[in-house]
Amino acid sequence: MKTALKRNIPNIITLFRLSLVLPFSIFIHDIIVYNYSNLFLFIIFTFIIISDILDGYLARKLKCSSSLGAKLDILSDTFYCLCSMTLFVHFQFIPLWFLLIMIVKSLEFMITSKIIKDKYKTNAPVIFDKMGKIAVNMVMLMPGLFVFRCFVTNYLQVMNITVYIITISFIISFFSRIIYVIKLGSVPTTQA
Numbered sequence: 001m002k003t004a005l006k007r008n009i010p011n012i013i014t015l016f017r018l019s020l021v022l023p024f025s026i027f028i029h030d031i032i033v034y035n036y037s038n039l040f041l042f043i044i045f046t047f048i049i050i051s052d053i054l055d056g057y058l059a060r061k062l063k064c065s066s067s068l069g070a071k072l073d074i075l076s077d078t079f080y081c082l083c084s085m086t087l088f089v090h091f092q093f094i095p096l097w098f099l100l101i102m103i104v105k106s107l108e109f110m111i112t113s114k115i116i117k118d119k120y121k122t123n124a125p126v127i128f129d130k131m132g133k134i135a136v137n138m139v140m141l142m143p144g145l146f147v148f149r150c151f152v153t154n155y156l157q158v159m160n161i162t163v164y165i166i167t168i169s170f171i172i173s174f175f176s177r178i179i180y181v182i183k184l185g186s187v188p189t190t191q192a
Helices: 002-034 039-061 067-090 096-120 130-141 143-147 155-186
Strands: none
Touching: 002 039, 002 067, 002 143, 039 067, 039 130, 039 143, 067 096, 067 130, 067 143, 096 130, 096 155, 130 143, 130 155, 143 155
16 A cells, blocks of 8 residues: 555646646736736745656656656646646737647657657657757746746746747757657668
8 A cells, every 4th residue: 555655656746736737827817817916826836846846756766657657747747838828828928829839849749759659669658858858847937937027027028038949949859859750760670
């Protein structure tokens, strides 16, 4: 019983993070529309970021990394990013095209991960690249610009500059992964 619980601690943390996305989105909406206090938004944002770091760390430390855990982590991160960016687009903090680029990049990531995974017959649920990971981490932290807007002069301008930096990173990641997959297709597989 204790071993099963220990193995599932990272997944429980990830599910907790997933459950925070909707309240986080509601607080962003209510702060913008009704000018409510920022305290709960700050607390939830802090839990989201810390839990994202903690679940992966514990999975490695407890040696209980799993395909399910990796998929839950990606689902949680994607849901958080899409909800946050959709709200920012709705309130015209960032351009719509950025949200569309995020969606295209997410689809490319899933497709190329599957192709690479199948080619190398690996059990890894997804295949990361450095530039894509940097861009996703920046997207994860971007709502922090809103959360800490009282400390960031012209936070909307900083958000838009960040959008362009992330977009460039996504484009580099997109083309490097596509080129890698194309090269994979041209390399003959060895038969045993």
